[in-house]
Amino acid sequence: MKRVVFNQKGGVGKSTITCNLAAIAAARGARTLVVDLDPQSNSTRYLLGAAADALEDTVTEFFDQMLNFKFRQKATEDFVHATPFANLFVLPADAALEELQAKLESRYKIYKLKEALDALDFDEIWIDTPPALHFYTRSALIAADTCLIPFDCDEFARRALYTLLDNVAEIRADHNQKLEVEGIIVNQFQSRASLPQQVVQELREEKLPVLEPFLSASVKIKESHQQAKPMIHLDPRHKLTDEFNRLFNTLHAARQPVKQKKRA
Ligand SMILES: Nc1ncnc2c1ncn2[C@@H]1O[C@H](COP(=O)(O)OP(=O)(O)OP(=O)(O)O)[C@@H](O)[C@H]1O
């Protein structure tokens, strides 16, 4: 199962949601990989902490290998790093990823990520993407089975959702027929303010797939980033941890095969 967390808008919670849901999958026993495709490397830092500063064999080298083809290629597994959390691994990013992009695009390497991830042995793969639709994001949408869209209840973001869904539909038509929009994740929801409620209501009226529960805004998430501990490890009883857990359940329940009713 490969999921991409995608929104061209910056700061909507892509990295936070990717790492927290992946951490829950891993804590429940699934062998889980986070793929960080953002040169900002926020997910890498969130999962590895200070160790993220001195990394070799990042996703940059993984892509670079495709441009400078050598007789002795490293295997994709060689770019996978263990995190301090059981069952949770990361294919980390670094800033140098930015520079490679144009070259990769001009040399038609857009299917390489999919090929590499398909050959790995993980129960769940979660891909974090940068806030743009370019080579890395397209590679991720081509590699993934489903797409999750974090949404921050902003009116401009609501309008931008249609362009985003059109982009996903185009990738589906051209490159990845099985790509499915799994749903919109409402993040930083303020239940007491009326505007967010109204924006979410509009999404529902427009028949967009809004997932539940919504994720509350909480300052605890800053501490979680700073300590490099996903919420389930930092504070298992926190309200936001509970919301992440229930959101994870929603995603899983939707994928269970419907049991046939027994005949009376
Ligand atoms: N539920 C939340 N409550 C409070 N703050 C949050 C929440 N989710 C995310 N944030 C904050 O919002 C900011 C952006 O989050 P994050 O980095 O996950 O977004 P992103 O979409 O990955 O950003 P980018 O587009 O730059 O990659 C961070 O400072 C994070 O702490």
Ligand SMILES: [Mg+2]
């Ligand atoms: Mg991010």
